[in-house]
Amino acid sequence: MTMRRSMLFIPGNNPGMLQNGGVFGADSVILDLEDAVSPLEKDAARRLVAHALRTVNYANSEKVVRINSLDTGLTEDDIKAIVPCRPDALLIPKVQGPADIQKVAALMAAAEGPEQPPVQIIALIETPRGLAEAYNIATADPRVAALAFGAEDYTAGLGATRTKEGQEILTARCWLVNAAAAAEIDAIDTPYTDTADEEGLIADIALAKQLGFKGKLSINPRQVEHIHAGFSPSAKEIIWAEKVIQAISLAKEQGTGVIAVDGKMIDAPIVNRAERIIMLAQLLGLQKEAYHD
Amino acid sequence: MINAVGRELPDYLDGFGKIKPFNGAFATLPDMPRQSPKVKRMCPGNHKVLNDLEEVFTKIPIRDGMTLSFHHHFRNGDGVVNMVLATAAKLGLKNLTVALSSVFPVHAPLIDHFKSGVVAALDTNYISGPVAAAISQGLPARPTILRTHGGRARAIECGQLHIDVAFIAAPATDCYGNINGVSGPTACGSLGYAFPDAEYADYVIAVTDHLEEYPLSPISIPQTRVDFVVKTDRIGDPKGIVSGTTQITKDPVQLKIASLAAQAIKASGMITDGLSLQTGAGGASLAVASFVRKMMRETGIVGSFALGGITGYLVQMLEEGLFKKIVDVQGFDLEAVRSLAANPNHLEVGAGFYANPFNSGCTVNQLDCVILGATEIDTNFNVNVVTGSDGIIMGGSGGHSDAAAGAKLTIIVANLLRGRLPILVDQVMTVTTPGETVDVLVTEWGIAVNPLRNDLLERFKTAGLPVKDISELKRIAEDIAGIPQTNRSQGKIVAVVEYRDGTIIDIVRQVPK
Amino acid sequence: METAQIAHSGTLESNDIMITLSVRPPGSGQQIEIQSIVMQQYGDAIRQTITDTLNYQGIIDIYVKAVDRGALDCTIKARLLTAAARAGFKLKEDNDL
Structure with a gap:
């Protein structure tokens, strides 16, 4: 299982940031060729990111590159330059529908080396049209590993004003989470853009987790710790999940049909959730700690 | 001969004298009486205020070969020197x-x-700017002595640095020579580094641009030690003395380091009531204070004191009740000046009280934790803050070695790579602070613990901190940047680096232009 | 390429390197001028990286000015290749670099 609690953007034409991208402990780093790079420097950033992918130590962070969207005419060159450098995934901006994914996937397949494991796709949904197509995008190609939400462009597309409270994006968030869940992939939330507002960030992370997001994009390394704290399973969740797993195995041994934990019925989706929590807890080494608190 | 940190030293150095090698941080014992300055008298009706500096020179008189001393509380705004x-x-x-x-x-x-x-020798604790470069290129006539803040106090009090005349840049004084640093146009706060000079010099001169009515209040340096007062138009530039605010770094890598350092302090078990802490004013160091502040708030603990160079940030912590006292040897900004003037729990102390190893107890010994920087650090945890990796002087110990020796927990915070340069090397260019007094190195790529502190290593591992062997950190740096070429100069010795106890820990050689 | 062409890439930000290329007439050879904040420690390494990259690309007659602010090898290569591409050189795929 790939954990993507935090996905940290690193500007693609900034050598200092590129070489330090691995030190912040983000689950994923997103080396950005799109918004962070001015139109005149696209060629320079592409080479810089390609060389960084080959040589920079990103420690345990998943390596993702955000390429330029299909309407820019840069996508094919980006893919040809980046995919052979073995990123783990590409983040495709402004995905409008499944055809975009299929086009990109074909280009990626052509650019991959003979023994290269397939590079995954994370689709960034940031238009009303893309949101309407979210499930079809999520299921357009087996490479699609997650849907991510970009609220700034999306809100502009709606003709709404982006607010800190975010009522204007509540429906979109829920819709996106649902589409991802239906396709059995992860949903990643939009970044919290006010990097000075720690309390606002913590509240926004809590809301995203509550809505079903599995992680959050981030535009500032300082946010990573808070995002991890927010998306890591809590002690309460771990204890609950272990009870569920124990109840299931006990039921199997005894051949009982109906299973309940704390007076509530357990069925497949609940078991799935419990298993995910346990897996995350194991990855993060949190299991023992849960019982100390 | 070779000293205890492996540095080759001459037995004798022209213009300096016999060299006593560094033999371990606490190995050298004092074997001298304290210095006794001249006894004076002042008859009723006599006056101290002179017209100008020339009159001071002729009245004393100042002769060739004498030692004139100065404090640095005006920093880059000083006009008196x-x-x-x-x-x-x-x-x-x-x-x-x-x-x-x-x-x-x-x-x-x-x-x-x-x-x-005119000047044949320099005796100082820290040098920045063109003078540092000039010394590296072979000026002045005699080797420069680089001391620590505590070591300078020791040298004055124990007789190795005899001062003929101390010129004290005095923000406020009265006609009878009482001095303080908290009023007047060049208010700089604490005058702590001038205390040993005032106490032990043969003659003490207050140079001021702000005379107040007798008696001045408060009094930092008393009339009983001041011989003459000279008033001039302007003794310094306030803009160079105190900055308006001291900012916490926004650099994400430094913040990462600071956050790790704060977690290391916590894992050491030090976030408890009574915590005493020293941090510098530098970016990452101040950021550590901000993370510690958050931990203190969250757990409701109250520290005993903050020490060292004082910034507005520490003043806020005092006023918020997170520390009970500030012990101030030097202020860095206007807030520190304001607080020292107004708050009885903000104490002004001298350099000897702060850090002299040869008295009956200095305050660094009471420190739980100090956060310090490094230009270079080696795999034996020896730290260089005197020269750059090119061997050119660009700093000095200041209080670095003193606080490291005194504190229970000494943490070095540093970017593993500065630009392309790894700060972690096999042998630092110039040993300033010995590794035996350094406990932990915190970098953006992980934390290294001195093998002398296995207790800490266990605590850090339990807390899940990213602990690495120091040689592994060095390998990471070299994997990223490549192995740097080092050229050690074989030129003449331009400076000796004196440890706080008066022994010589290293030397600096001339670097051609 | 008959006339001298000038191309730039990179910046003077920390950890970056600014490369200026000027195409020279055949037979001129490679002329490389380096300024660096880490000249003493990495001057030779920077020169080596630039020479190797030019040779691999078969770029023989060129003037290179490199103003280095502590760039890593991968940055030096990327900036140099970008400048070369901007100067109109057709580059070999450098996937094995």
């Missing part, structure tokens, strides 16, 4: 020793005085 030395040059004096606690870019005229022979 240049004024006094210009007077010396005008009067044709030669071969003076300047004992100035720290040297800043504003002191560039010293270079001409080196060249003309």
